[in-house]
Amino acid sequence: MKAIFLTVAFILVLPAAAEQESLRAEFTGENRWILSNGVVRATFAFTSQSTFQFETLEDLRNGEVWRAANQSVSSPIRFATTEEAVDGFIPLRIVSQSVQRIEQGNGLRQNIVFEALEEHFRLRLSLEIYDQQPVIRYSTVIENLMAETQRIRLADMLSWNLAAPDREYRIMRVNQWTVLPPARNFEPHETLLPRTGAREYVYSGAGAPECGWLAIRNERNRGLFAGWEFDGRTEATIRHRGTQGRLQLSALVQNLNRQLHPGEEFRVPAGFLGVFDGDWDEAGYRTQRFVEKVLAKPIPGNSAFPYVVWDSWGYQTEINEEILLRNAEMAAKVGAELFIVDLGWARAIGDWREDPSKFPAGLRRVSDYVHSLGMKFGLHVAPAEAMAESPVVKEHPDWLATETYSYFGAQSLCLSHKPAQNWVVREMVRLIDTYNVDWLLQDGEHVVKQCSRRDHTHDPNDSNYSNAVEGLNAVLEQVQEQRPEALWENCANGGSMMTFNMVKHYVTSITNDASGARASRKAVYGATYPFPPRYTDRYMPEMPTDTYTTRSYMFGGPWIFMNRLADLTAEQEELAASEIRLYKSMRAHVARSKVFHLTPIPEYGQVDALAAHDPASDRTVVVVTRDDAPSPEFVLKPQGLEPGRTYRVWREDDRAIYAMTGEQLMTTGLEMTFRGDYVSEIVYIEPLL
Numbered sequence: 025m026k027a028i029f030l031t032v033a034f035i036l037v038l039p040a041a042a043e044q045e046s047l048r049a050e051f052t053g054e055n056r057w058i059l060s061n062g063v064v065r066a067t068f069a070f071t072s073q074s075t076f077q078f079e080t081l082e083d084l085r086n087g088e089v090w091r092a093a094n095q096s097v098s099s100p101i102r103f104a105t106t107e108e109a110v111d112g113f114i115p116l117r118i119v120s121q122s123v124q125r126i127e128q129g130n131g132l133r134q135n136i137v138f139e140a141l142e143e144h145f146r147l148r149l150s151l152e153i154y155d156q157q158p159v160i161r162y163s164t165v166i167e168n169l170m171a172e173t174q175r176i177r178l179a180d181m182l183s184w185n186l187a188a189p190d191r192e193y194r195i196m197r198v199n200q201w202t203v204l205p206p207a208r209n210f211e212p213h214e215t216l217l218p219r220t221g222a223r224e225y226v227y228s229g230a231g232a233p234e235c236g237w238l239a240i241r242n243e244r245n246r247g248l249f250a251g252w253e254f255d256g257r258t259e260a261t262i263r264h265r266g267t268q269g270r271l272q273l274s275a276l277v278q279n280l281n282r283q284l285h286p287g288e289e290f291r292v293p294a295g296f297l298g299v300f301d302g303d304w305d306e307a308g309y310r311t312q313r314f315v316e317k318v319l320a321k322p323i324p325g326n327s328a329f330p331y332v333v334w335d336s337w338g339y340q341t342e343i344n345e346e347i348l349l350r351n352a353e354m355a356a357k358v359g360a361e362l363f364i365v366d367l368g369w370a371r372a373i374g375d376w377r378e379d380p381s382k383f384p385a386g387l388r389r390v391s392d393y394v395h396s397l398g399m400k401f402g403l404h405v406a407p408a409e410a411m412a413e414s415p416v417v418k419e420h421p422d423w424l425a426t427e428t429y430s431y432f433g434a435q436s437l438c439l440s441h442k443p444a445q446n447w448v449v450r451e452m453v454r455l456i457d458t459y460n461v462d463w464l465l466q467d468g469e470h471v472v473k474q475c476s477r478r479d480h481t482h483d484p485n486d487s488n489y490s491n492a493v494e495g496l497n498a499v500l501e502q503v504q505e506q507r508p509e510a511l512w513e514n515c516a517n518g519g520s521m522m523t524f525n526m527v528k529h530y531v532t533s534i535t536n537d538a539s540g541a542r543a544s545r546k547a548v549y550g551a552t553y554p555f556p557p558r559y560t561d562r563y564m565p566e567m568p569t570d571t572y573t574t575r576s577y578m579f580g581g582p583w584i585f586m587n588r589l590a591d592l593t594a595e596q597e598e599l600a601a602s603e604i605r606l607y608k609s610m611r612a613h614v615a616r617s618k619v620f621h622l623t624p625i626p627e628y629g630q631v632d633a634l635a636a637h638d639p640a641s642d643r644t645v646v647v648v649t650r651d652d653a654p655s656p657e658f659v660l661k662p663q664g665l666e667p668g669r670t671y672r673v674w675r676e677d678d679r680a681i682y683a684m685t686g687e688q689l690m691t692t693g694l695e696m697t698f699r700g701d702y703v704s705e706i707v708y709i710e711p712l713l
């Protein structure tokens with residue numbers, strides 16, 4: 025009896041104690057900072073030359089150690105003004121230091137305050153480590169201590185200069201979505217880094233070609249993943265200087281030209297660097313868990329996310345009260361949880377009052393009806409866009425940005441011009457209150473605008489940074505502080521601001537813009553390398569006529585019906601309702617799972633398969649789609665299973681149940697025969713208890 029009691033006590037008490045104990049940030053007697061959490065350990069040193077240096081990042085699970093480059097320096101502090109540069113070569117003076125707890129993600133922050141260049145700058149460096157996350161996050165705030173204004177011209181969010189003992193390194197990056205040639209739809213790209221030191225580039229931020237993420241791995245499948253938390257344009261580079269045995273990373277804020285008046289501060293956007301052991305799916309999974317735990321906007325107190333959504337764009341702008349009420353009824357009937365009124369409800373873009381000809385009794389009546397049916401009410405808004413005839417442009421033509429992007433013919437407002445920003449914030453709060461809005465579908469064209477006007481409150485020479493951080497981000501932060509219950513969807517440009525700053529303000533992001541079944545699967549395929557599945561919402565323009573269509577939208581974030589629901593036939597209604605039930609039964613599983621990309625990216629004439637494996641329960645759900653592939657035969661080989669374990673395997677549309685070992689499933693595979701040319705199936709794999 026005693027032995028049993030002890031076992032129970034061990035299970036109950038120790039894990040909690042160990043968890044707390046393993047999270048550490050300390051300054052040792054040897055002028056070293058050590059941050060560790062039992063998963064990774066990072067060390068930084070204050071050297072005998074009074075410089076601040078990164079030393080090692082150690083993966084404690086496998087012993088792999090990433091070190092600073094030999095005969096060189098590596099420091100997370102790297103910036104330059106027009107006259108001076110501060111990095112790992114520059115002597116610093118330690119002013120003070122402290123450690124604080126971070127609530128979101130259960131982390132520790134090591135703060136170190138330095139002075140640099142004979143009291144020219146005060147630097148506040150923060151190094152963060154989080155419970156269970158194999159990641160170091162960091163940022164620097166620069167204060168100008170001089171009597172003269174300085175201009176910051178370079179700020180590096182990914183300043184790492186690492187030893188590269190291996191011969192070969194491969195990198196992985198992922199496109200964003202764009203229709204402009206060359207069209208992109210989240211294609212992942214794997215490249216072997218040339219040993220010559222030639223740079224490979226990642227261009228990220230609003231309207232850029234790629235996501236703000238990068239993963240690197242060596243020949244032994246040990247690797248690093250990195251992200252930078254900035255919505256504006258960024259140029260990231262990575263190079264392998266084989267002869268010197270070095271791997272150099274950087275991510276620079278593009279066109280930075282930041283005036284720093286005496287006493288002013290500038291925050292270099294944060295970055296993070298993590299370690300992984302395995303393939304790109306593992307790199308993605310470790311990134312995603314970190315993002316969900318530490319960075320991403322939490323879903324307030326409910327597990328029923330991602331939502332099933334209806335959006336009115338199936339009618340384009342031809343909407344009115346009657347159409348919306350009819351669709352609301354059907355949306356509620358088939359199981360939608362969020363009802364979004366898209367573009368066309370307002371008098372004009374920029375004039376965010378309901379069009380009285382469409383809503384004589386007011387839009388609030390639609391919102392109330394939607395709420396009475398048990399759904400949340402969402403509203404489309406493009407905060408930085410306004411038509412020439414809208415009152416805001418007529419009254420304040422000087423609020424427009426220099427560059428306009430012609431979003432449905434609208435002009436662009438400059439969000440980093442304070443008076444315009446204040447108006448936008450007031451308008452968003454008013455919208456939320458007036459129409460009782462639960463969800464803002466934020467649209468627009470290039471939401472980080474270019475603006476070089478000299479009569480605006482921002483620096484005309486610093487458009488990229490100021491329009492991102494002090495424009496778009498400032499608007500989101502103010503509105504969200506005033507109305508924290510309203511959730512935001514990043515919809516601008518159909519998946520063209522996929523950054524790790526975006527995830528802090530939005531609960532989901534569009535991946536591509538109603539481009540059909542195959543394009544939807546493609547976007548989710550690529551976006552689920554860097555981003556958690558909930559950040560891949562999909563707009564379904566088709567009617568629910570068959571399960572090839574519905575299941576092409578089933579994996580990922582919110583599933584948004586963008587069709588004329590009121591016109592559903594009885595048969596389509598039944599299919600929609602049952603497919604929505606199916607989606608709801610798997611969405612929480614997908615949201616917390618590791619995504620396995622079991623085939624190449626979906627293409628016409630192929631079979632594609634995307635799997636979600638939950639390591640805690642060892643359950644897998646796979647969406648397998650035949651897209652007019654020549655053969656109806658396909659062998660599905662899931663991953664992540666325990667070889668010796670026996671699993672129960674079945675298909676959504678088939679009564680047969682198989683028992684197979686993990687080994688059999690992963691090597692021999694499950695033989696499938698499709699019953700048509702365009703077919704999508706759900707396969708379940710569960711431990712047989």
Ligand SMILES: [Zn+2]
Nearest residue numbers: 438441475480
């Ligand atoms: Zn401006």
